[in-house]
Amino acid sequence: MATFFQSDASSKPRSARLRAQPRGAFACSSRVESLAERLSQTARLRRFTPFAPFAQLSHLTRLTPLSLALVSALVHAQTSNANSDASTTTGSTLAPVFVTANPLGDSDLISPATSVGGDDLTLRAANSLGETLNGLPGVSTTTYGPMVGRPIIRGMDGDRIRLLQNGVAAYDASSLSYDHAVPQDPLSIERVEIVRGPAALLYGGNAIGGVVNTIDNRIPREPIQGVTGAIDASYGGANDARAGAAQVEAGNGQFAFHVDAFDRDTSNQRIPGYAHSAAQRAADGGADEPYGSIPNSDGRWHGGAVGTSYTWADGYAGISYNGFQSDYGSVAEDDVRLRMHQDHVAVASEIRNLSGPFSQLKFDFGYTDYEHREIDNGEVGTTFRNHGYEARLEARHKKIGPLEGAIGVQVSQNTFSALGDEALVPTTQTTNIALFGLEEWQVTQRLKLSAGARLEHVKLDPTPNGNERFANAQGRDFNAGSVSAGALYQLAPAWSLAGNVAYTERAPTFYELYANGPHDATGQYLIGNPDAQKEKAVSTDLSLRFERGPNKASAGVFYSRFRNYLTEYNTGRLVDDDDEVVPAGTDDALNEAVYRGVRAEFYGVELDGKWRVFAKGAHRVDVAFTADYTHARNVDTGEALPRIAPLRATLAADYGYGPFGARAELVHAWAQHRVPEDDLPTGGYTTLGLILTYKFRVGPTNWLAYVRGDNLTNQDVRYASSVVRDIAPEGGRSVMVGLRSTF
Template sequence: MTRPKPTAVVPASRFLPWTALLLSTLARAQSETIPDTPIHPIFITANPLGSYALVSPTSTLDGNALALRRADSLGETLNGLPGVSTTTYGPMVGRPIIRGMDGDRIRLLQNGVAAYDASSLSYDHAVPQDMMSVERVEIVRGPAALLYGGNAIGGVVSTIDNRIPREAIEGVSGEVDASYGGANDARAGAAQVEGGNGRFAFHVDAFDRETSNERIPGFAHSAAQRALDGPDLPQPYGSIPNSDGRWHGGAIGSSYTWADGYAGVSYNGYEANYGSVAEDDVRLRMHQDHIAAASEIRNLQGPFSQLKIDFAYTDYEHKEIDDGETGTTFRNHGYEARIEARHRKIGPLDGAIGLQLSQNTFSALGDEALVPTSQTTNAALFGLEEWNVTDALKLSIGARYEHVNIDPTSGGDEKFAGSPKRDFNAGSVSAGALFRLNPVWSLAGNVAYTERAPTYYELYSNGPHDATGQYLIGNPEAQKEKAISTDLSLRFASGPNKASAGVFYSRFRNYLTEFNTGRLVDDDDEPVAPGTGDALNEAVYRGVRAEFYGVELDGTWRVVDTGAQRLDVSFVADYTHARNVDTGEALPRISPLRATLALDYAYGPYGARTELIHAWAQHRVPENDLPTGSYTTLGVILTYKFRYGSTNWLAYVRGQNLTNQEVRYASSVVRDIAPEGGRSVMIGLRTAF
């Protein structure tokens, strides 16, 4: 059996030989149910105080729930959770969008600190993280995420692993996972081994994933796009050209544990090679080295009872290779350190204060020198206080002040000569309340004022980016983005029955985003005629007044529970409306109204889930964008749990888009040339020993 961990149900995610072993093992399997041990979640990201009753809107995935949702990218894995959609750039590239906000407004963390990459710069840049190495994902939506910076104004997504063991381990345990199938014939597997003597603990893991081109139910280009393409352009049908890829990597970590804490270090490496779906002859080769150190000390004497320290250094590089030759090399390296100290109660207040320091240097060298080499330095102080006024009412307040310095260097490129150094002081504050109306109903609300400094690419972009088919132009005089945000939710929880209904509203001053100008240009930003080879869509970063508002619904109800059999009905729906306040025009890449209805059935070791997803058409798009149509997809997951000797097993079959619909996400920048996959079936096997 896998040892229990207090912070997560550890996913059995790692490498195993394939179908022959699955069939032979099932034939010999003992017909014994493996119970799912319920473990209360500890929201590392949402609240450093470790409260179970959280004021902020949050979601979490771990254990079998995470394993059965796993997709080829972080964004696609989380897509469909309340308020969460995804950017896509082919099947392997997807970054989470929360409440219509993406890019630098969504903070991606690994174990609470940053792992630098280039995914926020451009939609074709993948998040260098394989979901098979993750044991838990936490999502914080809305203003409560400000403790992690102004660039968390939309929310925080934190992936958590056990590469630095946080609890004592005795003996050796392991986990393996393998799967095959899907619309791109993904062959994926991973392995993990952990051990220890009660004091010293170690962790080793490895993963590998390889895919073919994604199969689709029709033309790669949408009908509207084909009309614009003209009759002479070849039209791919049945699959998306250049959508294949390979990812592999691994990690090693160790820690020393004691009764009141732990301290440890880890290293992980990541390699990827995948195609750009916008350019048939462009490949992206990615490499990341990530070193982390972490420690937590509990039951301290003096004014602070607990101290937590996290540090990470990342060295990231990816090359965009055009027809076999490296066109541009993107590099990002730097560190982030975070210290949180929980103080003893001050009167009725329970809280924590912290310090966060970071510095990273980003460069884009070569034919597509999109931005100058830029060093960004950030120093921040933050704090969170909670007050349990009564058994029914809890109040919280958080604040953060940060200084951001961005220092560009032209590197001899004339178009970046004179790029000004920029300094920003950004302050944010939030307040929230949780009121229990009775033992099962509660009301939660948050309000926040947030400031975000613009990033290097919003300030200094000036160059072609063939992988996305764009010529990007920044605004070196851009000012801070400022927003007032609020959300309110009504929650219900009674045993297995849970529900939440929430609304949110955010109003921005100087909301910075890409806008297509409607011009086609060449690599020198000179206008060209439609149909010209290598023509690029010109896009500029522009600040506008903007507002976002919407609704999020989420609920699960147990309709049958006989002991031997169980049937749950669940429902998720969300809607986001985003517009330019000055013109009334829609903001780009906003998901439409979506709804998911699911049935979960369990009988002994057998399980089945049927999921019906409907997304309405999105006609509210900017002037130079094309609308997307509606779609309805059907998914089915069948599972079987069993024991074989001393090992626990989970076998599963997952069918997706069984209706073989043409699915084009409104949130995808390549939606009109690369739809989502068609009908697919995947088989998988997990085990723990």
Template sequence: MPCPALSRRPLRLTPIATALLFASPVFALELQPQVITGNPLGNSQLASPTTVLEGDDLLLQQQGSLGETLKNQPGVSSSYFGPGASRPIIRGLDGDRIRILRNGVGALDASSLSYDHAVPLDPVNVERIEIVRGPAALLYGGNAIGGVVNTFDNRIPTQAIEGIHGAGELRYGGADTTRSSAGKLEAGNGTFALHLDANAREFNDLKIPGYARDRHAPQSEDGNEKKGRLGNSNGRQDGGSVGGSYTWDDGYAGLSYSNYDANYGSPAEQDVRIRMKQDHYAFASEIRNLQGPFSSVKIDAGYTDYEHREIEGGEVGTTFKNKGYEGRVEARHVPLGPLNGVIGAQVNRNEFSALGEEAFVPQTDTNSGALFILEEVQAYEQLKLSLGGRLEHTVVDPHAQGNERFAAAERSKSFTAGSLSSGAVLTLTPIWSLAATLGYTERAPTFYELYANGAHVATGTYEVGNANLSKEKAVSSDLALRFDNGTHKGSVGVFYSHFSNYIGLLGTGRTLNDEGEADADGIPEYTYSGVRARFTGFEAKDHWTLGESAYGKFALELSGDYTRATNLDSGEPLPRIAPLRLNSGLLWESDRWQARVDVQHASNQGRVPDNESGTNGYTTVGASAGYHFDVGSSQWLAFVKGDNLTNQTVRYASSILRNIAPAPGRGIELGLRTTF
């Protein structure tokens, strides 16, 4: 239940906010319109498909990782690496094709480098999550070729705050026996605003049905696998922040500092732990109602100091460090005839190093700079068009430092990537509208795609880069039919992406020892290879208001998605693609009580490369219930939720650990949240 002071503020979105702005609140049967205040093109609809999670819906879908929190959204799956690490995958695209932002700016980490590297963010601190499915590279860079996940935490308050407001939350239970606590405090005098938050989470080894390893997985090294538990999957996460801003009628300016600290196990290796720390500093400002060629200017900047240690048998094997900054400025120009638009610039620098005998990537500095523009025109009353472009230059500068395995990392490489995007929203009737996008996107290869060479202990794989990789290039399109007649609200859409050069982490079928030599008892080899590829699929969602009776209000939510991805060079399917998924949820609300029951079905995934195994289908049942009550001037929500109530064995096709790390079994979680 949102804090009253926060609920009075208009909701703030970034430029990627688009037309399909519709959350599916767990405890709200009537969908409320969204107010878009941060979109540089105003309250207008754009064509890209977008989902927003906030309020009670976000509260009850919240898990310990970002990927698991979002995995039930249309088009979004999870890279699941146990409870400690999980990154969102959008339409089968993962890693550096998905841009994860914090208040519109990237926070450097190492999560795209490997599936065992967590995103250093606990969703408990997030007030709102915005997901863009499909290319968003125009505004946020080539590594948003697959989509964007943007989180908002108000650590730099953007609106005036009067008095003292806050929130607190406690959780216990679930398949990993989570013990979680979090708190937030905001105070202000109408001009100066202060934000404080802190959180702590601990979790045990995950409860699972049966044994962790399936028939496709090799036996555990000690041969003594424990039934009903995923070994070495326990851990903890701690974090907090302090921020403040100065606000006035036409803008704000502020600073924040946040810290994240985690320690969790790798289910791939029973004696490997991961210790992660991140310090992040941010600045944000916006000035509105200017006179001159620009009506508003917005600046965001962040500096991150990240460290990640992989500890094997109690000793540090590899230390990953990533330091750097990102800054961007957006300026909205005054209308030029029928044109409304924004121009901007962005700069990035990150200094990455992997230290230790088991380092599988070299020390690398990466610098990039970009210019972008987005324009919109109301062609006529029923048709709105948008067009934009981005030009980005990236320099990747490796340092082999005498390590023979990184002999390919002898000189820097530079790439100039360009992106173009167009969109249209056609209002057919007051109920129906049609949205379409067409874009061309380029992405520079990352340092690890170019230069990786070595065993990655935490994932149990041997990864090999290719220094001769060229830019990743794709032509993508979306077409969606949207509807809202008061009873039904949703959309049905299809998408298509053709990559003339798709950089994939593909298995070779070989096994190597730690020295990179062929060894039947070694670990599987994966190489970064450029191939032609095609991604197609569909997404659909409907919120159906069933009506109201003496027993309360009822609604039904239906959704489904499917992605088909093919390596056009070999004719084989691409790996780690989620299968067809169908979801249904029955919602009920009566006075202060609310509840829902969810059923999710995932088909088996048999479209896999020859050297990989598929996954079986499954059907899971979940349920939640909550009760709102007031104590004095504070608002409270007591809730209980159950996941996988029938205790099904679930193995995500999108997880590289699907054969040795199933998803959680049955879990019941209790929670209490208050706002004041």
């Protein structure tokens, strides 16, 4: 279940604030009681790949769950005298929890924001980031097999959703194509913060749909005294996923160090029946189709990180390196494998309690070197590369009359190239410089207002590199501006009303401008629009919220109208890899598609609630309900936009008794018949999930054991948001067992 994430911006120590909050059987980060529990969240940090100064640790990338447990046990045996309780931290003014939705760290968020962490994130972790977050209010996922999934927010995906690591970009190729994985393992994340709608504009025009910010502790932001660590191991699921991780953190109260590693290995995904849907089998003319499993859906990835920081009473400064490697199959092409490698270096610092006009400065920098190769029958077909940096500086100013606020600057530059058989875009350098600001005014005890703005300059420089298809590609410059306003009104002690409105501009991306080549992952020959103009949207949302003790609820509606929504439009022609027209029935024929701007609108509703229905002694029962619906259409033609999730509803019951916990979850998704003319509809489904947990201690170590059953009704589940839904459904009935320990 989603929760509104809250943060205290006062000088009260973070560990004390966390201890003051209530704890449930499935605690998320907003309920963590102590730093020890927060460390249990980071139990999933586990990636490490060879890096010159740390090459001697590269063997960690090959650790299995068992060997990871042994490594951690050895470390624990040598440090068992170290106190792992939160009291080991020093300093009285620890950094407040970062809130993506509001750089001011305000506990009363106007924007619709969700945070997932702690046990809640552990128990919902899947093989991809998109699947891990799927089902949260307004969030669905792209899928291209079990290893690949990128979050969709309110029906928007690709370059309209910004994926961040600790507030800055970690470049990849996931927004370009649905078969490109996000190079993050969900178990390597401490917390995920999701911002939906207009409030995301502080992160740029390509956050027009929202922001997903994954947060880790690879640069320790707080003092660490002694040695602490965590291990995590799990097995099972519909693809026999074997995953393991280990993390160790150490410090002397000023200098802090972090090392983590992870490994995940999966087999082909098991499914309840045919891989191809009934409609697809009919269109295939009765050809033999895979049954019981999806061919070439296996994969492996591994990695890890090292980081260090220097902390003091009023801030920290540090640096980290993390690496990621993967090898997974394409479910659409039996002979194609994707081998990915990413290196990411981050620098971060925060200084608080400053004199002068600014009370706090926060700096984040990330440099990424990404590459993946598509291997066809053992030979490299296409190589995708993306490397660049992003830097972000936020300055919180002291009160100016009734106003509290922050201003900032963001600079980024990255170079993307695609070389080989599927070189559908030229090598393109994109440079972005932006200024942004946010101000809040507590008008009365009940009413709070906010206003934000962002101005950015985007420059794209293409290079043909000898490819004749891109010989005429010209550079483009865009100035994009965005503004937003919001209000939060306290109707009663437990009731509040929040609203936001924004005008947002997004510059077209390199592939929307310059694409000119075959794209086998979607079965298209894509042609960009070199004259494309900025995408402009007016968005608004309104939500009614209730919170009293353990009972929380929110009901919200949203509406977005685009003036120049850039989307792919099929021309109706079938072409070959050289964009030459071919007759119907030709092998490997592609649908020709062009990017063009249309008027579009998105609107929908999001419901989220949790109620304590029984509490007696140590027994507790909570009931939760989540539902969302998105309607998206081309205003000019009335045609539905593609890959929109249908109406979905989730009903769950949580039971807690001392160290024991249980959760039953029933999910129903209705059929999706509102699809473009050339798409096939998807059927509805009802799935049942069950989680059993047990927490215990062995000496100074804390343990969490769990069993998770997914799709126990063994339904044929095909997400309407998946481009391969008719050839690769989601997994069938599965059971996963896991064990996590912190010391």
